[in-house]
Amino acid sequence: MxxxxxxxxxxxxxxxxxxxxxxxxxxxxxxxxxxxxxxxxxxxxxxxxxxxxxxxxxxxxxxxxxxxxxxxxxxxxxxxxxxxxxxxxxxxxxxxxxxxxxxxxxxxxxxxxxxxxxxxxxxxxxxxxxxxxxxxxxxxxxxxxxxxxxxxxxxxxxxxxxxxxxxxxxxxxxxxxxxxxxxxxxxxxxxxxxxxxxxxxxxxxxxxxxxxxxxxxxxxxxxxTRLGNTVIELGMGDEARAVRAAAVIAGRTGEPPEREGALLRLASRDGSRLLLDVLHSLDTGDLVPHTVTVRESSLDDVFLALTGHRTxxxxxxxxxxxxxxxxxGAVAAEPAPAEGTASPGGPS
CATH class of the missing domain: 3.40.50.300 (P-loop containing nucleotide triphosphate hydrolases)
Structure with missing residues (x-):
């Protein structure tokens, strides 16, 4: 580099x-x-x-x-x-x-x-x-x-x-x-x-x-890549259905999906297999999603996973x-010391 x-x-x-x-x-x-x-x-x-x-x-x-x-x-x-x-x-x-x-x-x-x-x-x-x-x-x-x-x-x-x-x-x-x-x-x-x-x-x-x-x-x-190569987003139509669907998915995968209102989001390295498993589980519980989106993971997904919220x-x-x-040198919120001098609490 x-x-x-x-x-x-x-x-x-x-x-x-x-x-x-x-x-x-x-x-x-x-x-x-x-x-x-x-x-x-x-x-x-x-x-x-x-x-x-x-x-x-x-x-x-x-x-x-x-x-x-x-x-x-x-x-x-x-x-x-x-x-x-x-x-x-x-x-x-x-x-x-x-x-x-x-x-x-x-x-x-x-x-x-x-x-x-x-x-x-x-x-x-x-x-x-x-x-x-x-x-x-x-x-x-x-x-x-x-x-x-x-x-x-x-x-x-x-x-x-x-x-x-x-x-x-x-x-x-x-x-x-x-x-x-x-x-x-x-x-x-x-x-x-x-x-x-x-x-x-x-x-x-x-x-x-x-x-x-x-x-x-x-x-x-x-x-x-650390997060997973694929992100699955399931639009459940309303929050109540999304909450129920999240519980079903957590029971199936062992990990609750991210929920944003009526939208559920899951990340996986094996997106196709996860999608089939999740859709089967939701269909059994009469919770078929209104919309399904499959895409590559983004930095926004990484940011959410790391910080707990989006930007x-x-x-x-x-x-x-x-x-x-x-x-x-026209603006300084805290005047810097002259060269050769260390600031208090700064590098020595």
């Missing part, structure tokens, strides 16, 4: 009595997309903020491209880009002006400001709208501009915190292709998302976080971090 671009060992972060991260370990191979998944409040964004030097860890150790995120925070900022959950570009500036502003904040050489902005506007299909105020952009255009802004200083490592939140399917697919292009060009991407299809399509490896701890770490294919829609952010602010 190559050398690790990001290495995290025993990372913890406490907010009073609450442990947002509780001993997290993972490595991100260089030149790959790494997916960090979890429900709201799982600790995903906290991990991103620590890795991008916005927050100090309470304990543990995190390194980006060989540089400690606490002791060498200024160096880390020069090597990374960050696009947060919501577009953080200035709506009153044009797209071109936003990119040039980020270039100045990140100390891009003056001679590179105009050509770099033009390159990114072209790459993200924004050239025609480059001189319009961003407030006239669609949601998809703003998200593309936000990612472009994070790329102005040409960072080798890019953090994308739920980058496709609120996008329509066409815009989401277009942004996925842009992410693939970045990785083909050698960029390392750490992606947090609640869209499991997104992680399945983009990520080489996935970590699932729940209540501040890692509960799974593997490739999407392996995670799905939720992203909650509104309390405040957005400007796309280029981390690299520029």
């Amino acid at each position: 190559g050398q690790a671009a990001i290495s995290v060992v025993g990372l913890t972060k406490r907010f009073g009595p609450v442990a947002a991260l509780d001993g997290v370990d993972f490595e991100v191979p260089a030149g790959t997309v790494f997916g960090l998944l979890g429900p709201n409040g799982a600790g995903k964004t906290t991990a991103i903020r620590i890795l991008t030097t916005i927050l100090r860890p309470s304990g543990g150790h995190a390194v980006v491209l060989g540089h400690d995120v606490v002791r060498e925070a200024a160096t880390v900022r020069r090597l990374i880009g960050l696009a947060g959950q919501y577009a953080a570009v200035d709506p009153n500036l044009t797209g071109r002006e936003n990119l040039r502003l980020i270039g100045r904040l990140t100390q891009l050489p003056r001679a590179r400001l105009r050509p770099r902005a033009a390159e990114l506007l072209d790459r993200f299909d924004l050239t025609e709208a480059a001189d319009r105020p961003v407030r006239t952009y669609s949601g998809g255009m703003r998200r593309r501009l936000d990612v472009a802004a994070a790329l102005v200083p040409e960072p080798p490592v890019l953090f994308l915190d739920e980058p496709t939140t609120g996008l329509d399917p066409q815009s989401r697919t277009a942004l996925w292709e842009l992410i693939r292009e970045l990785v083909r060009d050698g960029t390392t991407v750490l992606l947090t998302t609640q869209y499991l299809e997104e992680a399945d399509r983009l990520a080489t490896r996935i970590v699932v976080v729940n209540e501040g701890r890692i509960i799974a770490d593997d490739t999407p294919a392996v995670l799905k 939720q829609g992203p909650a509104p952010a309390a405040g957005a971090v400007p796309a280029g602010a981390v690299a520029a």
